[in-house]
Amino acid sequence: MFSKIQSKMMILMVSMLIVTIAIVSYVTYKETTQLIQSSTKNEAFNAVYEITRYSNQYFENFGDQLLLNSSNERIINYIKGINQEDEQMISSSQQPVVDSFDHFMKLNESIQLTYIGTKSKEMEVTPPVNLPEGFDPTSRPWYIDAENNPHEVVWTDPYITEDESGEVVVTAAKAVLEPETSEVIGVIGYDISLNALTAIINQVEVNYQGYTSLFDANGIALVHPTLTGEDLSENETVKQMYLGEPSGIIEYRFDDQDRFMYYSTIPETG
Template sequence: MKQKMNKLLLRQKLVIIFMLIAVIPAIITTTISLYNSKKLVEAKVFNLTKQIADEKIAFIDSFVEKISYEVNSITTNSGVLNKDNNTINSILKNIKDANPNVLLIYIGDSNKRMNIYPKIELPSDFDPTTRPWYQDAIKSFGNIVITKPYKDVATNKNIITISKAFRLLDGSVAVIGVDVSIDTLISNINKTQVGQTGYAALILEDGTIIAHPNKDMLLVNIAEKYDFGKKIIEMKEGNLKYTDKEEKISGFAKSKQTGWIAIATMNEREYGKEFEKSIIQTVIFLIITLGIVALLAL
């Protein structure tokens, strides 16, 4: 009897040892597999969000570059430099008519002369040299200057002014200014889908949101309100994983033309579904492994 009991105890010990030898590696393998699966899923989201942010910035830069090109071409046109009114008015009209986003285009000079298209009545004492668009361009003479977005009172559109100061052939100074609607850019951002539930946003260099699918977020400064916002402003380019009520991953890129930052964001509840599939598959593998070990140990 005692001999049988010893054999049974020995068998049980061997079974336990055998199961530990088989199960421990399986658990380690499962843990490593889950860790790698999570990293792989997150890497895919990192790539997706950054790619979308890059695409948004490419669209913005292309939009602004077209207007900037026209501005630069005006500052080198011989008719403009000679103050030929017919040439100036013709060029302004052609640029405005060719681009539906251009609301107003004008040239003011240091002699207080003003050409503007479409033509509007200006006060007889109107002095372009006192206007912010003129003075800002003078401060950065010879460079393209882009204002922060603002609401146009007349059209209720979101616009920016692109300007540049240049010198005329008689030695006087002039500034070309173009009021451009950016509603097309904002609409493009607002309609962007990142996965099924993710979204895109556009912020100024200081962190102020100018485009977001949630209107309550407009004009919120994320650099002042959120830690992740400060990080995005500091980094300017790249990816960030952070928690804002839930875990999120964002990709972001900065415009070379405006300095604005486009952000593409995906919530954990969406990309987590991909990880959940890996968990289920791995757990099934572990159960099967344990079952086989148990059967062999009988």
């Protein structure tokens, strides 16, 4: 009789011990999972915040320079000389303008081209490039957008070049106004390589098989571990990102795994 009771007590104690271990294991698992999720979300948030801050500064630097150049007296006189076919005005201002652009490009290796499109449909590019005959800068999207928003720096959608370099490039442009009438007499533009920016983004490490990416306004992946250059606008998660707030978090499932994505919009480019 005693042995039976002892056996029952032992079985009961073992059962209670197993249940206790299971409960402790479950609680520990839940706490560990929550801790990992919290840590990962904080890491992702900080990574997105830093990338957005750096990207905004990157674009602001070029935007500020465009604002200065658009009100530069020599550049204004140069454009007026071209529009009026005034050789004296052109000759007195052309070289200082070209030298200024050359110097700016040497200090900023990300600048591929600087150019001036005039109301009279002339195009001056630094460094010089061969343009198609009859090229009309006033018909280009960057000129039209700048003309329609004369007091702002405008940005084109980034694009990936078709040559071997596969560089991501964006154009920034600013209208140049006649000081007395505020009439648009031309537009200054920069073609800016985003290689330096994408290199910074690619260097950001995210734990737990995470990664960073950069999209344009149309859902093209400009920076992505495997899908750079691909149109992901039909991806459900990417769609949700564009339909949501300028910044936020999206939770989703992929390959039978729970995942989340932090995102933010670069203010300068929208």
